Amino acid sequence: MSISYPSVPGLVNSPGFSHVAVIPPGSTMIHVGGQNGVDDSGAVVSDDVAVQSARALDNAVAALAAAGATLADVIGWTVLIHQDADLRAAYGAVGPKLARDGAPPLVTAARVAGLGVPGALIEVSAIAALTP
Numbered sequence: 001m002s003i004s005y006p007s008v009p010g011l012v013n014s015p016g017f018s019h020v021a022v023i024p025p026g027s028t029m030i031h032v033g034g035q036n037g038v039d040d041s042g043a044v045v046s047d048d049v050a051v052q053s054a055r056a057l058d059n060a061v062a063a064l065a066a067a068g069a070t071l072a073d074v075i076g077w078t079v080l081i082h083q084d085a086d087l088r089a090a091y092g093a094v095g096p097k098l099a100r101d102g103a104p105p106l107v108t109a110a111r112v113a114g115l116g117v118p119g120a121l122i123e124v125s126a127i128a129a130l131t132p
Contacts, residue, residue, distance in 0.1 A: 002131055003027075003075060005103030017107040021075040023129045030067045030128040034080070035059040036120040044119040049085040050093035056124050057094045064128055071098065073128040076106035083111045085121040 001024035008019045023029070037045050037052025038059070045055045064070060077098075081090055098105075115123050 001026075003129055014104070016104055018103050018105060021106055021129075023075065024131055026132040028130040030064065030069050030073070030126075030130070032060050032063045032067075032126040032128070034078075034116075034123040034125045035063065036115065036117045036123050038117060038120070042117075044117065047119065047121075048089075049081070049121045050089045052121050053090040053093040056122050057097060060124050060126050064126065067128070069128040069130060072100060073130055074105050074126045075129050076127045077108070078125045079107065079109040080112050080115060080123040081109065082115065082121040083113055087111075090122055 003024070004022045005018040006020060006022065007013060011019050035056045036059070037055035039045055039055070045051055061071060064073065081087060115121075117123075
């Protein structure tokens, strides 16, 4: 059994995101909390949103790996980006790493006035599933 991403009549069909994911019974769910563009001491790596985005994704990948998962196992992303940050630069830094064959994951994104880590311009969290 595998995860399915059914088409939803009446909703746009996008190569960048899906609308719904169906997880089969017996799957292991993995939730990765918000990751910022910080180093292993918690310091923000740069004031450049592209650099922060790449590091935030790397941090999420490390968290996934600790749970036995990879980017291919991610079914959904939540992306919070500072209202003054360049969304194109942020996505440009991580888009190629997120591309995959088949249906894309679910994506929720929001522009925010600020994040919990001072100087952070982006925060990503993920939900992944390992099927039996």
